[in-house]
Amino acid sequence: MSKARRIVLLVTLSITLFIATLDAISIPTSIPSAGEALNASFQISWAASSFFIASTAFLLVYARLAEIFGRKSLLLFSISVLAIGDLMCGFSTSTGMLFFSRGLSGMGAGGINALVLIMVGDLTSTMKDSRRRKCQACLETLVVMGNGLGPVIAGAVAERASWRWSFWLLVPMTVVSGVVIAVLMPGVRIDGDWKVKMLGIDYVGTITSIGAMLLILIPVSYGGVFHAWSSATVIAMLVSAGILGSLFILSQWRISAYPVMPTRIMRKIPVQIILSHNLVMGILYFINVFLIPVYFQSILGLSPFKSGCLVLPMVLAFSIGASTAGVIIEKIGRTKPVILIGYALWSIGASGKIPFVYCFTQLPKEHEVTLSAPILLIIFSQLIEGVGIGFTFQPAFLALLAVTRPEDKAIVTGLRNFFRTIGGAVGLITANCIINNILAHKLDPALFERLRNVGGVVRKIADLTDIEREAIRMARHGAFKVVFSLATPMMFLCFVSFLFIHERRPEEEAVEKAKVFNDTDTAWTQSAAPSIFHSENSSDDESDTTDLEAQIESGDRDTAMATLERTETMHQLERSVSMQQQI
Known part of the structure; x- marks a missing residue:
C-alpha cells in the first residue's frame, strides 16, 4: 500500500470515528426541542438510552463478527446502518420511531467504535513507534473534538433551523467516509468455516444481559408516572429482569463456551471494583453531558447554542486532564495516585455545581451573555470536573489491564466499554425517573395530570397561568438539585474503594x-x-x-x-x- 493511500485511509477512519462520537454526543442540546415537538419530554431520555443500549449490545459481538465476515465489510455495514438511523431520526413523527431510529444509529456506532481502532492499528503496524503514537494521538484528539463540538453544533442547528437537522447534517459526511473506505481499503481473505465461527458468539449471554437491562430500565422510566410502582406491569417486568439476570450469570458460569464476562476474570476483587467504577463513571459523565444542557434550557431559559457552549469547558478540560495524566503515569510508572487525584477533582467539581443549582433558579437577561458570577461558577466547576474525568477514564483502564492477564486484553477492553456505556443508559433513565417522580410528588395532582397528558411539554398546556408555570419550573429545579447532588457521594465512594487496590511500585x-x-x-x-x-x-x-x-x-x-x-x-x-x- 502506498504512503498516500495509507494517509487518506487513516484520515478517513479518524473522521468516521469523529462522526460516530459526534452522533452520540450531539443530541443533548436538541433533546428539549425534540421532546416538545413529539410531546415526549417525560420519555425523551430514551432517545439517548436506546442509542447506548444498542451500541453496547452489538459492541459485544462485533469483534467476533469481524473474524467471520471481514473488518472492511462489517465497517461498511456499520457506516450504512448509522447513516440510515440518522436519516430516520430526522423524519421521526413519534417517540417510538425516534427511539427505534436512535437504537439503529447506536448499532452502527457500536461497530464503528469497535472496528476503527482495530483497523487503524493494522494500518500503523509497520510504522515506527513514534509515528504510531502520533496517529493514536490524532485519533484521540478527534474523539475529544467530537465530544466538545457535538453539543455546540447541535445547539446551533436546533436554534437556527430544526432539531431534525442535528441528525440529517451527519448523513452526507457518513456516506462520503463509507465511499472512500469502500474504494481504498483493501479486502482481506477470511479463512475458516463461517458456520463454526458463528457458534463462537455468546448469543445466550448477549441476549439475556441486554434483555435484563431493558426489563429494568423500561419500568424504571415509566414507574410512578404512567404506571404505579405496585402495578402488575412494573412488577412483572422487574421479576422477568431478575430471571434473565440469573440466566445470564448461569450462562457465563456453566453454559457459554466463549462467555462475554468470563468468571475467571470477574471473580477477582480488583476487577470488580474497577468495573463498578467504570459503571459509575458512565452514569455521572453522561448525566453531565446530557442533562446540564437540559437544565440550562428548561430552568434558566438559555438557548440551545449557549447551553451547548457551557458544556464545552468540561470537555476541553477532559482532554487536557487526559494528556496530563498520561505524562504523569509515564514519569512515575503508576496509575493509582493519578486515579485518586482524579476522583478527588471530580468530587470537588461536582460539589461546585451544587451551590449553583441551589442558589440560582434563574438568570437575569444581562447574565445570559456576560461572564457573571453564576456563569463563572459553573464554568470553573466544569473545568475542575473535566480534569478529574481526564485523570480517571484512561488511567482506570490501565489499572484494569494491570490486574488481569495480557491474553485477556481484548475481553477486558470489551468489559470496560460495556460497563461504561451501560452506565450511561442507566444514569440517564434513572435521572429521568427521579425528575418525573419529584414532579409528580410536588405538583398539584390535577396540574401534573395535565402535564402528563401533553408529554411534559409545558407550552402545550392550554390556559396555564403564570403561577402554575412557575410551579412547574421550580418543581423541576428541585428535581435537578437532587440529581446533581448524587455525583459527590458516588465519587467519594469510588475514591475510598480504590484505596484498597494494591498497585505494585x-x-x-x-x-x-x-x-x-x-x-x-x-x-x-x-x-x-x-x-x-x-x-x-x-x-x-x-x-x-x-x-x-x-x-x-x-x-x-x-x-x-x-x-x-x-x-x-x-x-x-x-x-x-x-x-x-x-x-
Whole structure:
C-alpha cells in the first residue's frame, strides 16, 4: 500500500470515528426541542438510552463478527446502518420511531467504535513507534473534538433551523467516509468455516444481559408516572429482569463456551471494583453531558447554542486532564495516585455545581451573555470536573489491564466499554425517573395530570397561568438539585474503594523481574541433556528463549511465566521420551 493511500485511509477512519462520537454526543442540546415537538419530554431520555443500549449490545459481538465476515465489510455495514438511523431520526413523527431510529444509529456506532481502532492499528503496524503514537494521538484528539463540538453544533442547528437537522447534517459526511473506505481499503481473505465461527458468539449471554437491562430500565422510566410502582406491569417486568439476570450469570458460569464476562476474570476483587467504577463513571459523565444542557434550557431559559457552549469547558478540560495524566503515569510508572487525584477533582467539581443549582433558579437577561458570577461558577466547576474525568477514564483502564492477564486484553477492553456505556443508559433513565417522580410528588395532582397528558411539554398546556408555570419550573429545579447532588457521594465512594487496590511500585516490579529471570535461569540450567528431539526443536527453543528474554526486559511477567512453563513442558517431554527409548 502506498504512503498516500495509507494517509487518506487513516484520515478517513479518524473522521468516521469523529462522526460516530459526534452522533452520540450531539443530541443533548436538541433533546428539549425534540421532546416538545413529539410531546415526549417525560420519555425523551430514551432517545439517548436506546442509542447506548444498542451500541453496547452489538459492541459485544462485533469483534467476533469481524473474524467471520471481514473488518472492511462489517465497517461498511456499520457506516450504512448509522447513516440510515440518522436519516430516520430526522423524519421521526413519534417517540417510538425516534427511539427505534436512535437504537439503529447506536448499532452502527457500536461497530464503528469497535472496528476503527482495530483497523487503524493494522494500518500503523509497520510504522515506527513514534509515528504510531502520533496517529493514536490524532485519533484521540478527534474523539475529544467530537465530544466538545457535538453539543455546540447541535445547539446551533436546533436554534437556527430544526432539531431534525442535528441528525440529517451527519448523513452526507457518513456516506462520503463509507465511499472512500469502500474504494481504498483493501479486502482481506477470511479463512475458516463461517458456520463454526458463528457458534463462537455468546448469543445466550448477549441476549439475556441486554434483555435484563431493558426489563429494568423500561419500568424504571415509566414507574410512578404512567404506571404505579405496585402495578402488575412494573412488577412483572422487574421479576422477568431478575430471571434473565440469573440466566445470564448461569450462562457465563456453566453454559457459554466463549462467555462475554468470563468468571475467571470477574471473580477477582480488583476487577470488580474497577468495573463498578467504570459503571459509575458512565452514569455521572453522561448525566453531565446530557442533562446540564437540559437544565440550562428548561430552568434558566438559555438557548440551545449557549447551553451547548457551557458544556464545552468540561470537555476541553477532559482532554487536557487526559494528556496530563498520561505524562504523569509515564514519569512515575503508576496509575493509582493519578486515579485518586482524579476522583478527588471530580468530587470537588461536582460539589461546585451544587451551590449553583441551589442558589440560582434563574438568570437575569444581562447574565445570559456576560461572564457573571453564576456563569463563572459553573464554568470553573466544569473545568475542575473535566480534569478529574481526564485523570480517571484512561488511567482506570490501565489499572484494569494491570490486574488481569495480557491474553485477556481484548475481553477486558470489551468489559470496560460495556460497563461504561451501560452506565450511561442507566444514569440517564434513572435521572429521568427521579425528575418525573419529584414532579409528580410536588405538583398539584390535577396540574401534573395535565402535564402528563401533553408529554411534559409545558407550552402545550392550554390556559396555564403564570403561577402554575412557575410551579412547574421550580418543581423541576428541585428535581435537578437532587440529581446533581448524587455525583459527590458516588465519587467519594469510588475514591475510598480504590484505596484498597494494591498497585505494585516500580521497585517491586524490578524485584519481580529479577525473580522471574533467576527462576528462568535455574530452569534452563536444570533442563535435560540433548535428546532425540533436540535437533528438531532447537529452533523452537531458541525462539522461546528470545521471546522470554524480551518479555522479561519489558516487564511482561504473566506472558514470561507462560513462555517459561511451555519451555519446561517441552523439556519434560524430551526427558520422558528419552527414558522410554533407553528402556
